[in-house]
Amino acid sequence: MISDKKVLIKGNYAIAQAAINAGCQCYFGYPITPQTEIGEYLSAKMPELGRGYVCAESELGAINMVVGASATGVKAMTSSSSCAIALMQEALSYAYSDELPAVVVNVMRAGPGLGYVYPAQGDYNQAVYGGGNGDYKIIVLAPSTVQECIDYTYRAFYLAQKYRNPVMLLADGLLGQMMEPACFGEYPYPEVDVSSWALKGAKGRDGKAIYSCARDEQEHIRKIERLFAKFELIAENETSYEEDLTKDADIVLTAFGSMTRNIKAATRALREKGIKAGWFRPITLSPFPTKRIYELAKEGKDFVVVEMNMGQMFKDVKYAINGEAHVDLINRPCGEWLSVEEIVSSVEKIMGGKYANCI
Amino acid sequence: MQTVFSVPKVMKKDFKFTFCPGCDHGVAMRLVAEIIDELDLKEKTICSSAIGCSVFIYDFLNIDCIEAPHGRACASATGVKRANPDKFVFTYQGDGDFASIGWAESMHTALRGEKVSAICINNTTYGMTGGQHGPTTLMGQVTTTSPFGRNKEYYGYPIKMAEHIALCDGTAFSARVALDSIPHINQAKQALKKAFEVQLQGLGFGFVEILSSCPTNWHMTPKQAHDRVRDEMIPVFPLGIFKDVTAE
Numbered sequence: 001m002i003s004d005k006k007v008l009i010k011g012n013y014a015i016a017q018a019a020i021n022a023g024c025q026c027y028f029g030y031p032i033t034p035q036t037e038i039g040e041y042l043s044a045k046m047p048e049l050g051r052g053y054v055c056a057e058s059e060l061g062a063i064n065m066v067v068g069a070s071a072t073g074v075k076a077m078t079s080s081s082s083c084a085i086a087l088m089q090e091a092l093s094y095a096y097s098d099e100l101p102a103v104v105v106n107v108m109r110a111g112p113g114l115g116y117v118y119p120a121q122g123d124y125n126q127a128v129y130g131g132g133n134g135d136y137k138i139i140v141l142a143p144s145t146v147q148e149c150i151d152y153t154y155r156a157f158y159l160a161q162k163y164r165n166p167v168m169l170l171a172d173g174l175l176g177q178m179m180e181p182a183c184f185g186e187y188p189y190p191e192v193d194v195s196s197w198a199l200k201g202a203k204g205r206d207g208k209a210i211y212s213c214a215r216d217e218q219e220h221i222r223k224i225e226r227l228f229a230k231f232e233l234i235a236e237n238e239t240s241y242e243e244d245l246t247k248d249a250d251i252v253l254t255a256f257g258s259m260t261r262n263i264k265a266a267t268r269a270l271r272e273k274g275i276k277a278g279w280f281r282p283i284t285l286s287p288f289p290t291k292r293i294y295e296l297a298k299e300g301k302d303f304v305v306v307e308m309n310m311g312q313m314f315k316d317v318k319y320a321i322n323g324e325a326h327v328d329l330i331n332r333p334c335g336e337w338l339s340v341e342e343i344v345s346s347v348e349k350i351m352g353g354k355y356a357n358c359i
Numbered sequence: 360m361q362t363v364f365s366v367p368k369v370m371k372k373d374f375k376f377t378f379c380p381g382c383d384h385g386v387a388m389r390l391v392a393e394i395i396d397e398l399d400l401k402e403k404t405i406c407s408s409a410i411g412c413s414v415f416i417y418d419f420l421n422i423d424c425i426e427a428p429h430g431r432a433c434a435s436a437t438g439v440k441r442a443n444p445d446k447f448v449f450t451y452q453g454d455g456d457f458a459s460i461g462w463a464e465s466m467h468t469a470l471r472g473e474k475v476s477a478i479c480i481n482n483t484t485y486g487m488t489g490g491q492h493g494p495t496t497l498m499g500q501v502t503t504t505s506p507f508g509r510n511k512e513y514y515g516y517p518i519k520m521a522e523h524i525a526l527c528d529g530t531a532f533s534a535r536v537a538l539d540s541i542p543h544i545n546q547a548k549q550a551l552k553k554a555f556e557v558q559l560q561g562l563g564f565g566f567v568e569i570l571s572s573c574p575t576n577w578h579m580t581p582k583q584a585h586d587r588v589r590d591e592m593i594p595v596f597p598l599g600i601f602k603d604v605t606a607e
Contacts, residue, residue, distance in 0.1 A: 026438065026442050028437075052441035054441060054471070056434070056467075057463050057464065057466075057467035058464075060430075060431065060434070060463070060464070061431075061434040061463070061464050061467065062434075064427060064428060064434035064438065064464070065434050065435065065438035065441070067425065067427065067428075067431070067434075067435050067438060068407060068425060068427070068434065068435035068436060068438025068439040068440075068442070069438035069439065069441060069442035070438075071405075071425040071435075071438075071439065072439055072443050072446075074442035074443070076438065076442065090428055091428055091431070094426075094428050098425075098426070199405050199423040199439070200405075200423070200443070201401075201402050201403040201404055201405060201446055201447075202402055202404070202422055202423050203403070204402070206421055207401075207417070207420065207421040207423050208423050208424070209408075209417035209423070209424040209425075209426065210424070210425050210426065211408075211414075211417065211424070211425075211426035212426065213426060
């Protein structure tokens with residue numbers, strides 16, 4: 001499905017088809033609501049295309065199949081949700097250390113533990129800070145529309161290969177299950193040459209080993225420093241965000257993922273009431289647009305973070321602001337999305353000097 | 360002058376030998392190297408290595424290798440093979456890796472009939488961490504975490520890997536071999552070759568369980584350790600071919 005025509009499509013199917021368009025050669029997955037349609041779609045399409053598909057025995061199996069496939073330079077993906085993404089954290093730490101271009105989709109549900117299948121944004125910390133061991137960083141992209149599910153899936157595959165770093169697409173149940181008009185277009189990125197590192201058999205050369213086992217203390221230190229320097233380069237080149245109406249704003253509504261939709265609407269509603277509101281949304285949660293938030297704070301704008309968790313991105317916004325402005329939190333842990341009306345009335349209270357969660 | 364014995368071509372020339380004196384890993388890896396040479400597989404081989412003493416296979420063999428997390432070598436091998444059906448893919452694991460933490464991955468790789476070969480070193484203990492009770496520890500065996508010996512009340516029973524794997528419909532070949540004597544080493548090589556060949560013929564999963572000595576953690580001399588393989592392990596873990604679709 002490569003077409004400039006708009007189609008009405010569900011978020012999960014959009015991610016799956018975008019993976020195919022991006023050249024994903026192997027998909028490995030295990031069912032979990034609310035993302036199961038990704039595996040269902042690909043179980044039909046991948047064999048038709050002669051590509052790899054395995055209904056894995058577990059999420060541990062699935063992510064480690066991605067490790068194996070991506071070590072050979074092939075574009076490989078798994079998808080899952082929240083509590084099952086938790087099972088993949090060990091392998092993500094390995095994949096980072098091994099510099100493997102693994103693509104992982106998390107269509108978030110509510111936690112902790114089994115939680116439930118309604119939408120939530122409680123995996124911000126898990127995605128951005130990781131549940132795996134050691135110093136590591138993955139790239140995290142947070143779509144807010146079905147169109148962005150497509151666009152960021154393309155970008156996920158490109159960034160993973162360009163930087164040899166795992167990338168997570170952090171969507172949520174709302175996006176996974178909703179239908180919206182969207183346009184696939186063609187995969188817009190160039191193919192990355194992986195021949196210098198990919199394992200393809202030691203033909204005409206010595207064998208290559210990809211491993212995270214540390215053999216020498218100094219070498220280990222240099223490796224971690226090199227990987228962190230690489231991530232600084234990623235931050236410099238790839239940090240992305242969107243903002244509007246921030247220029248004259250007194251208060252900036254900040255959200256990620258599908259909550260972005262509601263802060264946009266809330267900003268319009270607040271403007272109609274004469275409140276100078278603007279909105280800001282990080283597209284890359286990792287690397288995080290710390291610098292831009294600091295600039296806005298320095299201009300004297302207060303912030304309010306709106307998210308469906310107990311204040312996870314809130315901490316990063318507060319860190320970015322570095323004491324230059326007020327930052328407040330409007331949140332609910334999971335379930336019914338914070339409505340535009342709720343956000344507007346909370347912001348009005350905040351603007352009235354009642355800082356409910358004032359820091 | 361006639362050369363009657365040499366290092367296999369695929370073995371590296373500059374490695375530091377890291378295994379304990381009397382450990383059978385060296386013999387097992389040499390057999391793997393000899394077969395890679397004989398079947399001319401070096402240029403199409405990708406190994407999925409494991410965690411434990413077996414992790415260092417990439418120090419000894421001059422082949423492409425991806426180090427899988429503990430227990431996940433068969434899953435990683437599945438990924439390699441599905442992405443590269445034309446390559447020769449094998450795992451080299453210990454019993455803790457294959458049969459304890461990785462049993463689900465191992466079993467399901469066999470059930471799917473993945474065209475990969477898996478080698479598992481069974482030395483009845485976790486070697487690298489210093490000799491703890493594991494899935495293959497024999498009844499009565501004293502380890503650092505079974506100080507009064509393995510008993511059924513606390514520890515249950517040892518797993519018989521080769522028989523279990525043979526029960527999977529996707530398995531093309533499953534055998535148990537030992538390295539305690541020259542005849543057994545020769546049989547081990549034949550079994551390993553078969554486990555490689557069934558993959559090359561596209562017949563399914565190939566598996567070889569290798570009974571091996573661990574003198575350090577058994578607190579034995581190399582000779583005593585090989586005697587233990589013969590006298591204590593083989594009666595519990597009988598040698599033989601449990602499945603061979605080419606013979607059916």
